[in-house]
Amino acid sequence: MTVKSVEIELDGKTILLETGRVAGQANGAVIATCSDTVVIATACMSSAPREGINFFPLICDYEERKYAVGRIPGGFIKRGGRPSEKAILTSRLIDRPIRPLFPEGMRNDVQVIAMPLSMEPDVPADTIALVAASAALAVSDIPWNGPIGGVRVCRVGGEFIVNPSLDQIKESDMELIVAGLDGKTMEIELEADQVAESDLMTALDVAHSAINKQIEGIKRLVEIAGKPKADVPLITVDTVFLEEIDAQVGDRIDEAIRNPGEAGGKSSAAYLLKEELAVSLAAEYPERQPEIDEILEKLFKKHVRRLVLEEGARPDGRAQDEIRPVSCEVGLLPRVHGSGLFVRGQTQVLTTLTLGSLDESQIVDTLEEDGLKRFMHFYNFPPFSTGEVAPLRAPGRREVGHGALAEKALRPMIPPQEEFPYALLLTSEVLESAGSTSMAATCGCSLALMDAGVKIKAPVAGISIGMVSDENRRVLLTDIADWEDFYGDMDFKVAGTRQGVTAIQVDTKIQGLDREVIREALEKAREARLQILDIMAETIPEPRPSLSPYAPRVLVIEIHPDKIGDVIGPGGKVVKKIEAETGAKLYVEQDGHVYITASDFESAERAKKIVDDLTKEVRVGEVYTGRVTRVEPFGAFVEILPGREGLVHISQLAKERVNKTEDICKVGDEILVKVIEIGEDGKIRLTRRGLLEDLESAVSGGRRESGDKGRGGPSSASRDRGTKPREQHGRGFDDEAPKFKFRPKR
Numbered sequence: 071m072t073v074k075s076v077e078i079e080l081d082g083k084t085i086l087l088e089t090g091r092v093a094g095q096a097n098g099a100v101i102a103t104c105s106d107t108v109v110i111a112t113a114c115m116s117s118a119p120r121e122g123i124n125f126f127p128l129i130c131d132y133e134e135r136k137y138a139v140g141r142i143p144g145g146f147i148k149r150g151g152r153p154s155e156k157a158i159l160t161s162r163l164i165d166r167p168i169r170p171l172f173p174e175g176m177r178n179d180v181q182v183i184a185m186p187l188s189m190e191p192d193v194p195a196d197t198i199a200l201v202a203a204s205a206a207l208a209v210s211d212i213p214w215n216g217p218i219g220g221v222r223v224c225r226v227g228g229e230f231i232v233n234p235s236l237d238q239i240k241e242s243d244m245e246l247i248v249a250g251l252d253g254k255t256m257e258i259e260l261e262a263d264q265v266a267e268s269d270l271m272t273a274l275d276v277a278h279s280a281i282n283k284q285i286e287g288i289k290r291l292v293e294i295a296g297k298p299k300a301d302v303p304l305i306t307v308d309t310v311f312l313e314e315i316d317a318q319v320g321d322r323i324d325e326a327i328r329n330p331g332e333a334g335g336k337s338s339a340a341y342l343l344k345e346e347l348a349v350s351l352a353a354e355y356p357e358r359q360p361e362i363d364e365i366l367e368k369l370f371k372k373h374v375r376r377l378v379l380e381e382g383a384r385p386d387g388r389a390q391d392e393i394r395p396v397s398c399e400v401g402l403l404p405r406v407h408g409s410g411l412f413v414r415g416q417t418q419v420l421t422t423l424t425l426g427s428l429d430e431s432q433i434v435d436t437l438e439e440d441g442l443k444r445f446m447h448f449y450n451f452p453p454f455s456t457g458e459v460a461p462l463r464a465p466g467r468r469e470v471g472h473g474a475l476a477e478k479a480l481r482p483m484i485p486p487q488e489e490f491p492y493a494l495l496l497t498s499e500v501l502e503s504a505g506s507t508s509m510a511a512t513c514g515c516s517l518a519l520m521d522a523g524v525k526i527k528a529p530v531a532g533i534s535i536g537m538v539s540d541e542n543r544r545v546l547l548t549d550i551a552d553w554e555d556f557y558g559d560m561d562f563k564v565a566g567t568r569q570g571v572t573a574i575q576v577d578t579k580i581q582g583l584d585r586e587v588i589r590e591a592l593e594k595a596r597e598a599r600l601q602i603l604d605i606m607a608e609t610i611p612e613p614r615p616s617l618s619p620y621a622p623r624v625l626v627i628e629i630h631p632d633k634i635g636d637v638i639g640p641g642g643k644v645v646k647k648i649e650a651e652t653g654a655k656l657y658v659e660q661d662g663h664v665y666i667t668a669s670d671f672e673s674a675e676r677a678k679k680i681v682d683d684l685t686k687e688v689r690v691g692e693v694y695t696g697r698v699t700r701v702e703p704f705g706a707f708v709e710i711l712p713g714r715e716g717l718v719h720i721s722q723l724a725k726e727r728v729n730k731t732e733d734i735c736k737v738g739d740e741i742l743v744k745v746i747e748i749g750e751d752g753k754i755r756l757t758r759r760g761l762l763e764d765l766e767s768a769v770s771g772g773r774r775e776s777g778d779k780g781r782g783g784p785s786s787a788s789r790d791r792g793t794k795p796r797e798q799h800g801r802g803f804d805d806e807a808p809k810f811k812f813r814p815k816r
Contacts, residue, residue, distance in 0.1 A: 074295035078287035080221070080280050081232045085198070087205050087287060089295045098210025098297070102202035104233075106190035108138075111202035112183050115212045119177035119303055124364040126172055129181040130165035132157050132199055138189040139437050156436045158470045160184075160196045163220075164203050166577040167249035167256035171215040175304035180212060189437045192235035197222050200249060205288045211297040215581060218256055219284030220249040223277045225269070230276045236438060244269070248277035251285060254582025263482040264528070264570035267592040274588065307368055311358065315365055316372075319347055323373045327385045327553065340385070340553065344370060371557040378538040378545050378554075385553045386415075393533070393549045393598055398513075398609040400521040407621040408524070410517025414602075415551060416504035418455075421514030423522045425621045426493040427667035428657040445484050447496040449473030449511055455503040471575075472508035473498070476532070479512045479565035479573035480519070483526040490524065491624045491665045505551040506534040512565045512573075513602060522621065523614040530572055531602040532565035535591040539580070546590055548598050562588075564595035568603060571596075625674045627664040633685040634658055636713070644684070644713075652677040683711045688754060690745050693761065698739045701731050708743055708756055716754030718743055723758050734758075 075088040086103040093099035096112040103109075120127055134157045136143045143149070153161070164184060172180070184199035200220035208217040224234040224242035231238055239245055247259040255274070262270075326340040344366055351366075352359045377383050384390070394415030403409040408423035431442035449472045453460035465473075476498065484494065496518060498511035509532030516529040536550030536558040547554055555561060560578040564571060571592075576583070617623075629637065637658055638645050645656050654668035654677035664681055668674040688711065696708035696716075705719040718741075723734045735741055744764075747755040 074291065076287050076291045076294075078284055080283060083193075083233060085201065085284070085287070087202070087291050089205070089209050089291065096206075096210075097212050098206040098208070100202050100205040100209065100291075101187075102198050102205065104198055105193045106188055107186065107193035107195050107198055108188040109184055109186050109195050109199045109202045111185075111199060111206040113203070113206040113210045113212055114181050115210075115300070115302075116179040119305065120179055122360070123177060124305075124367065126169070126176050127179045128165065128169055128172065129179070130161050130168070130203070131181070131183045132160040132164060132196075133183060133185040134437055135185060135187070136437070138186045138195075139191075144435065152464075154436055155470055155474065156438070158467050159474055160199060162467055162471050163196060163247065163249075163257070163259065164200050167200070167218055167220065168203065168207065168214070168216065170256065170579055170581055171218070171251075173213050173215075173302075173304055175306050176213065176302060177305050178302050182207065186437055191438060192237070193233075194222070194236065194239075194438055197233060197247060201284055201288075204284075205291060208288050208292050209296045211300040213299050213302055216251065217285055217288040217292070218249050218251045219281035219288070220247065220257075221277050221280045221284070222247050223273045223280075225265075225273065230273055232276065232280045244273060246270070246273045246277065248274060248281065250278055250281050251582060253278060253282075254584055255576070255588060256578060256582055258574050258576035258588075260571065260574035261478040261481065262570070262572055264567050264572060266570050267589075267596060270571060270574075270592065271585070271589060274585070305364075307364060308361065311361065312365055312368060315351065316369055319351075320369065320373065322347075323369055324377075327370070327373055327377060328383075328387075330386060340370070370553075374553050374557045375538050375540075378547070379540060379543050382545070384547065386551060388549075390545060391548045391594060391597070393601060394551065396602060396605045398517055398606050400517050400610050405620055407618045408518040408520075408522025410514045410521055412510050412514040412517060414506070414510055414513075414549065416502055417500075417507055417510050418502040419498050419500050419507060419510040419514045421496055421498045421511060421518040423515075423518040423524070424495045424497070425522065425524075425617070426495065427622065427624070427655040428487070428491060428493055428665050429655060430493045444487060444493045445477070445481055446494065447473050447477035447480065447498065447511075447515060449476065449498045449500070449508070451500045451503070451507065455500040455507075472511065475508050475563065475573060475575050476512040476515055476565070479530050479532060480515050480526075482572055483516075483528055483530055483567070484519075485525050485527075491626050492622075492667075494519075494524070503552075505555050506532075506549065506563070508532070508575075509534050509563055509565065513606065517606065517610060520610045520613040523617040525613050528567040528569065529603060529606055530565055530567055531599050531606060532563060532573075533595050533598040533602065535562040535564070535594050535598075536560060537562075537583075537587065537591075544587065546587075546594055548594050560587075560591075562591045562595070564592065564599065566596075566599055568600060622667045622669055623671050623674050625666040625671075625678050627666065627678060627681055629662045629664055629681070629685040631660065631662040634660070634662065636684045637664065637681055648677055648680050652680070656681070680712060684713065686711060688714060688716075688745060688748060690748060693742065693744050695740055696743050696756070698735050698737050698741065701735065701737055703731065706731050706735050708741065710743065710745075710754070710756070714754070716743070716745065716756040718756045718758055722746075722756065722760065725759050725762055 073090040078085040088101045093112050096114050098113040101110050182203050184203050186195040189195055197220050204217045207214045221232055223246045224231050224239055225244040226238050226242045244262040244265050249257040326343040330338040330340055351362050397413045399411040402411055406422045407425045411420050431444040432446050434441050434443050449469050451469050496515045498514055500507045512530055512532035519526050534550050536547040536554045537560045538545050539559050559580045563575045565573040653673045654666050657665040666674045666677045694710035696710040698706050699709050700707040705717050707715050707717055709715050720728050720731055728734055743756040743758050744761045746757045
């Protein structure tokens with residue numbers, strides 16, 4: 071087997087593309103290497119078209135393997151289970167830009183698999199996998215109008231960096247992924263901290279400059295190792311039959327599209343007509359029944375697009391830049407921590423926020439990094455949202471992708487852990503769908519966060535811009551609804567604040583978007599976003615001043631890292647005991663921050679007091695109310711802090727001679743003691759006699775100065791019961807107590 075390879079230089083990094091070494095039975099296979107990151111991508115095609123379908127059956131899979139980073143998978147099942155969220159999102163990242171480049175009418179099954187074999191943390195594998203998949207298709211015999219390139223661009227300190235390291239990604243205010251070909255954009259993914267549209271256009275230019283180099287490299291590989299493209303049958307519609315049906319029912323289709331009626335979704339006039347025609351035409355042309363569904367799809371698409379392009383009209387009668395009617399509500403659900411209902415036309419999304427302790431954060435276990443994610447968003451799309459009947463299953467790729475998009479849009483607005491030490495889970499339930507539910511979920515997230523009293527930097531709104539175009543014309547449509555989404559050329563989702571953009575996701579059904587289309591779409595999205603933010607502000611202009619009374623309360627204590635073991639205890643014994651006694655939850659970080667979460671402040675304060683006592687340094691001269699734990703002939707052992715005992719020698723128990731320790735105290739008694747010595751071995755010597763002498767002196771001095779008998783201080787008997795003056799209670803606590811923050815109760 072002959073190995074052929076090319077190298078691509080990008081900003082000091084080299085990508086090596088190699089074919090012919092492995093996976094020789096695949097239609098195309100390429101290994102892409104950048105530094106120590108190695109990804110294999112394969113492309114395979116079935117030998118014959120699949121029967122009975124009216125769509126192109128493409129499957130894209132990104133398969134994570136833990137051996138790539140030298141790790142054995144965690145958990146009971148070592149083989150691994152369902153793909154991670156990162157793997158699903160990367161699969162979609164590869165799928166969207168390559169799908170439109172296959173020939174229309176292709177029905178052969180095609181599968182693209184990308185799999186990291188070795189992974190360097192500073193070289194993320196997702197964009198390398200995209201390039202490898204493009205190269206595998208390009209060198210294969212599978213019909214495809216590529217190749218494409220794909221890069222990540224970040225801005226760090228005002229400088230744009232192509233394919234940055236993970237550390238640079240974390241430091242950046244903009245993470246942009248672009249896929250494209252010949253200067254046109256096939257896909258955009260963005261997460262940013264309120265960046266201007268003009269800055270995005272600059273980053274897009276930087277991305278395309280690098281993409282052009284990738285495409286040149288892949289074309290060189292095709293020249294030396296590419297296979298001739300196979301001649302596969304393409305399913306085409308009988309144009310004569312299409313025109314015949316159009317002549318019969320075209321006017322009815324026009325009327326149904328222009329007048330959808332008050333009912334939406336599957337009950338609209340156009341949907342009902344489509345179902346009716348499918349039955350009647352199948353009965354009229356029984357020999358051509360397999361073609362009927364595709365004929366109707368073509369006709370409805372033709373009439374929707376003609377209406378937009380030739381008449382400048384939209385199916386629901388709106389102007390091209392008009393948003394559907396928007397309404398917002400908050401605080402709908404009394405016991406949840408925050409809730410918001412966002413309605414735009416016949417799209418409804420209910421979002422709820424749940425606040426929890428930091429130990430409820432999501433565990434992130436990907437090839438790139440491990441850790442915890444405290445801010446999460448889940449998106450659910452039940453079948454009733456479109457009036458359909460279907461079994462409820464685990465969320466699919468679409469649900470995962472939509473949830474991640476809204477999460478990216480809100481993430482830069484969430485207050486940092488130091489200011490808001492909570493785990494946050496947003497859940498968006500799509501109650502009705504007529505287009506752009508992911509952007510409605512983004513708006514619902516902002517409403518729920520503000521309703522809960524989370525001090526987000528700014529509310530975020532989202533909108534989708536569509537397009538209908540032909541060789542000579544193009545029309546951009548603001549807030550696309552279902553028909554415009556199904557039969558349009560792009561879905562350009564943009565989310566952001568008044569100050570700038572926070573997230574973008576773009577996919578297209580045509581072979582790329584030019585720069586001017588992207589610029590216009592960003593501007594239309596900005597205008598629509600400001601309108602929606604104005605409407606949201608009428609409902610709730612800013613976060614509520616305090617958290618929901620049903621939200622947990624959090625105290626934050628900072629202890630010395632050396633004391634962490636004292637709080638956790640062997641096998642977590644101590645921390646579990648604290649949680650059992652107080653009902654609070656403790657989350658301890660390695661830097662010494664202790665987060666105490668409880669349903670009320672009283673429980674949190676009790677837990678805080680225990681932690682304070684566990685971590686407080688004992689100093690000579692400090693006074694404690696201690697509990698007698700052991701009584702010996704030579705004295706009593708007294709626990710002055712949890713786990714810290716000292717000895718009161720029998721000679722230090724009282725001013726007078728003591729014959730037996732039991733004459734003064736017994737196990738379980740609480741007595742007031744003072745630290746007189748801490749040995750080098752950590753042993754603590756205590757006194758009760760010295761404390762009584764100090765008190766007697768204070769009382770005598772008070773009598774001499776005031777002449778007021780009996781008011782110099784409490785009696786020794788009262789001190790034996792553990793009562794003491796406020797100024798001496800816990801002396802030294804204020805100076806030594808760890809600093810903590812808390813949020814006031816509503």
